[in-house]
Amino acid sequence: MSGPTGILLLDKPQGPTSHDLVGRTRRTLATRKVGHAGTLDPMATGLMILGVGSSTRLLTYLVGLDKEYTATIRLGQSTTTDDAEGEVVTEHDASGVTDAAIAAEVATLTGEIAQVPSTFSAIKVDGRRAYDRARAGEVVELKPRTVTVSAFEVIASRSSGTLLDLDVRVAVSSGTYVRALARDLGAALGVAGHLTALRRTRIGPFDISDAADPEGDLATALIPPAEIAGGLFPTATMDAEAALALAQGKRIPVAVTDAPTVAAIGPDGRLIGLISVRDGVSRVLTNFPNSEEPA
Known part of the structure; x- marks a missing residue:
């Protein structure tokens, strides 16, 4: 009997690692074949x-x-990891930082920017994760990379002695480190900064409001791959003969607009595979075995 298949949108709680979540899902659904589309830090x-x-x-x-x-x-402190899990290494008085100064520096960190990732990141340096090198006491120097911060909005602020906390909303391209934004904002204001809380609310078209509890019924939370692919790419519905040909990796005529990625949907509503279409002819990018059905 085939195992379950589908996509899970999960609301990760604070504390467990992303690997913990994958392991829990494997045990719950009794399958080893579980992967993720990007991790979150434990905090x-x-x-x-x-x-x-x-x-x-x-x-x-x-x-x-x-x-x-x-x-x-949090403005007024820097940490070894650029977030609350690290040790405080510098402290400054941020009580005098004005809203106007914050808005000006937030503006410079919006749009296409060159960002140096946090030292405690998963980026590999000569085959080893940067955070492993940093924890071993090595000096890690990461190169800046171009990222896009399409939105950086201060929602609220709270002062506590010499510290100033900013609640923000950010929309960013993949590969952007919000910890680095906190670090760089504090540095630009001359008072240091780090991240004390982080919640991911959206990935592409997928919203946190549609996410399931990792402790809940994961079998019923599985989303059929056809639904996910159909939300990302144009679709082409195939009859049984065309579906079989695609499953065999053959190129066939497709009556859809040429596109680099198209979701090929079978007559039963299943995702047969992802194809590219050029000059009205398909080329298989990825096939999906027809022996598995959503649990």
Whole structure:
């Protein structure tokens, strides 16, 4: 009997690692074939996308989607990790920082910017994760990368002695570190900064409001891959003969507008595969085994 397949939108709680969530899902659904489309730090909460069974093949197409977060930035302190899990290394008086100064520096961190990732990140340096090198006491120097911050909005602020907390909403391209935004905002204001809370609320078209509780009934929370692919790409409905030909990797005429990625849907509503269409002819990018059905 085939195992379950589908995409899970989960609301990760604070504390467990992303790997913990994957392991819990494997045990709950009794399958080893579970992957994710991007991790969250243990202190972070919010939307994670997991693939189960043959639907793990869709994850490649979800990894690079833009993301949205709510977060709290603390001005007046820097930490070793640029977030609340690290040790405080510098302290400054942020009580005199004005709203106008914050708005001006937020504006400079909006749009296409060059960002140096946090030292405690999963980026590999000569084959090893940056955070592993940093924890071993090595000096880690990461190169800046171009990212896009399409929205950076201060929602509220609270002062406590010399510290100033900013609640913010950010929308960013994949690969952007919100911890680095907190660090760079504090540095630009001359008072240092780090992240104390982070919640991912959106990945591409997928919203946290549609996410399931990781402790809930995951079998019923599985979303059929056809539904996910249909929300990301144009679709082409195939009859039984065309569906079989695509499953065999053959190129066939397709009556849809040429596109780099098209979701091929079978007569039973299943996702047969992802194809590219050029000059009205298909080329298979990824097939999905027809022996698995959503649980």
